[in-house]
Amino acid sequence: MTVDLARIRAAAAELEGVIQRTPIQYSGALSAIAGTEVWLKCENLQTGGSFKIRGAYTRMLRLSPEQKAAGVLAASAGNHAQGVALAARMLGIPATIYMPVGAALPKLAATRGYGAEVRLHGATVGEALLEARAEAERTGREVIHPFDHEDIVTGQATIALEIAEQVPTVRTVLVPTGGGGLLAGVATALHEILGTGIEVVGVQAEGAAAYPGSISAGHPVALATMKTMADGIAIGEPGRIPLEIVRREVRQVDLVSEEDLNRAMLLLAERAKLVVEPSGAAGVADLLARPGVHEGPIVVILSGGNIDPLVLMKVLQHGMVAAGRYLQVHVRVPDTPGNLAGLLRDLAGLGANVLDVAHVRTAAGLAVDEVDIAVECETKGPDHCTDVVRSLTDRGYRVR
Numbered sequence: 001m002t003v004d005l006a007r008i009r010a011a012a013a014e015l016e017g018v019i020q021r022t023p024i025q026y027s028g029a030l031s032a033i034a035g036t037e038v039w040l041k042c043e044n045l046q047t048g049g050s051f052k053i054r055g056a057y058t059r060m061l062r063l064s065p066e067q068k069a070a071g072v073l074a075a076s077a078g079n080h081a082q083g084v085a086l087a088a089r090m091l092g093i094p095a096t097i098y099m100p101v102g103a104a105l106p107k108l109a110a111t112r113g114y115g116a117e118v119r120l121h122g123a124t125v126g127e128a129l130l131e132a133r134a135e136a137e138r139t140g141r142e143v144i145h146p147f148d149h150e151d152i153v154t155g156q157a158t159i160a161l162e163i164a165e166q167v168p169t170v171r172t173v174l175v176p177t178g179g180g181g182l183l184a185g186v187a188t189a190l191h192e193i194l195g196t197g198i199e200v201v202g203v204q205a206e207g208a209a210a211y212p213g214s215i216s217a218g219h220p221v222a223l224a225t226m227k228t229m230a231d232g233i234a235i236g237e238p239g240r241i242p243l244e245i246v247r248r249e250v251r252q253v254d255l256v257s258e259e260d261l262n263r264a265m266l267l268l269a270e271r272a273k274l275v276v277e278p279s280g281a282a283g284v285a286d287l288l289a290r291p292g293v294h295e296g297p298i299v300v301i302l303s304g305g306n307i308d309p310l311v312l313m314k315v316l317q318h319g320m321v322a323a324g325r326y327l328q329v330h331v332r333v334p335d336t337p338g339n340l341a342g343l344l345r346d347l348a349g350l351g352a353n354v355l356d357v358a359h360v361r362t363a364a365g366l367a368v369d370e371v372d373i374a375v376e377c378e379t380k381g382p383d384h385c386t387d388v389v390r391s392l393t394d395r396g397y398r399v400r
Contacts, residue, residue: 003153003185003245005192011058011151012158018090019053019158022046024166024299029271034287036296039167040268043159044276044305049110050232051159051303052083052146055181058155059144060087068093073136073143075099075129077231078107079279079304080146085114096135098128104231104308124226126236147179148239157185163299164193172294174283176303177202177211177253178233180242186301187249199295202246202253203282205261208234211253214243229315230261232279232304260285262318268302269316277307278315324382327352328374329389332398335371343373346395350388352377 022042030038043051060072071094074084081097088095095116099108100123112118121131125146136143145152159182163170173190175183180202187200204211207228214221214237222237238246246253256264264284268274276284283300307315320326333339340359347354358374379385392399 003150003157003188005189007154008157008161008185008189011054011154012161014061015054015057015155015158018057019047020045021162024163025272025274027272029267030284030287030300033291034294034296034298035292036294036298038287039170039297039299040272040274040284041159041163041166041299041301042274044274044280044302048079048082048086048114049304049306050079050083050280051156051182051301052079053086054083054158055147055152055155055185056080056083056144057087057090058158059149059151060084060091060093062151063093063142067142070139070141071095073098073132073141074146075125075132075143076146077103077125077234078111078306079232081107081111081116081118082114082306084144085111085116089115096141098122098132100124100128104306104311106308107306110306124236125234145239147181147235148241150241153181153185153188153242153245155185156182157189159301160186160189160193164190167297167299168194170194170198170297170299172199172201172296172298174201174203174286174294174298174300176230176233176279176282176301177204178208178235178279179239180211180246181239182301182303183250184242184245188245191249199252200250201286201294202250203286204253204255205230205233205279205282206255206257208236209253209255210236210238211243211246212255214238215247215253218247219243228261228278229258229311230278230282232277232306233282234279254286254290256282256285256289259322260289262315262322263288265312265315266320266323274302275305275307275312276302277304280304320378324385325379326355327377327379327385327388329377329392330400331373331375331392332370333373339371340373343375343397346392347375347377347388350391351384352379352388
């Protein structure tokens with residue numbers, strides 16, 4: 001079997017009425033940063049919260065009646081799990097899904113809510129997949145792999161048909177990349193539809209970047225270690241089938257840092273009004289890290305929006321720190337009544353919104369008649385932080 005445009009179009013026809021034709025949204029903020037048109041393909045608004053339903057449904061629809069009756073197995077940190085669970089419910093197929101022990105609670109709840117049986121195993125998707133395969137050996141049930149199958153790649157590629165219609169002048173597409181199914185499918189379809197002049201770029205988290213080494217080696221190479229908040233693309237080894245396609249169709253895989261991902265999520269929330277998980281924001285992170293590099297118009301695939309609200313809160317706070325929107329200062333003042341109130345009054349006058357205050361009387365280096373006041377403030381940006389510190393110093397405060 002091969003992945004080609006005819007099969008991709010057939011899959012798209014089968015997905016009509018099953019998935020949404022997700023919107024594509026112009027981003028003025030990102031266009032200004034990139035120096036060219038930037039469009040956001042909002043798969044974070046897809047049924048099930050990510051693009052994964054496309055491949056999962058396509059794969060499971062093609063199972064034999066006997067395979068469907070026996071039920072399916074899968075392994076995932078969340079998005080593929082939800083895609084398989086939802087597709088299984090639509091097709092009337094029993095599904096058992098292995099998820100890492102640390103999988104986000106909302107993703108666990110959503111997967112169970114779609115009717116699948118969830119079993120927690122291992123610390124990574126790889127370990128969960130090994131357990132799913134072990135059960136498959138015992139029971140004969142089919143494993144729905146998250147990316148290493150032609151039908152999965154074919155289903156994911158249906159996104160490209162929509163992109164080609166929504167932005168026919170597109171020159172660059174940025175694709176969040178873990179195992180590579182989405183990247184392989186999008187590159188195959190767009191090159192067949194629009195020609196080889198269009199650039200399809202994979203984007204991986206620096207802490208889970210298995211593709212560069214595997215492309216160089218010519219075969220999948222497993223990472224020795226892996227650490228990133230972007231659990232949706234935290235895949236330690238590319239799939240054999242996607243890698244073969246990517247080596248043929250993709251000329252560039254970019255890496256982004258955790259700080260880049262933080263900044264991207266913050267920008268998407270503030271400027272585009274979109275909630276996107278860290279892996280889904282990888283393409284935007286690439287634009288922020290490499291402004292002006294990619295030829296436009298650019299389409300960025302926002303691959304998913306399934307994020308634990310607690311993680312979202314931490315990421316946005318960290319993103320605001322990285323963007324210079326928080327300032328923490330330590331100020332030493334005489335231990336006399338009114339100094340704390342005076343400092344807070346001065347900060348308010350400077351336009352700094354005080355979020356937290358710690359008042360310490362006993363610490364190493366403090367004189368007996370001094371206090372150390374640690375203040376965390378919300379500011380308007382890096383320049384404002386500099387102005388606040390300079391103004392406090394000018395007013396006689398000892399600031400560090």
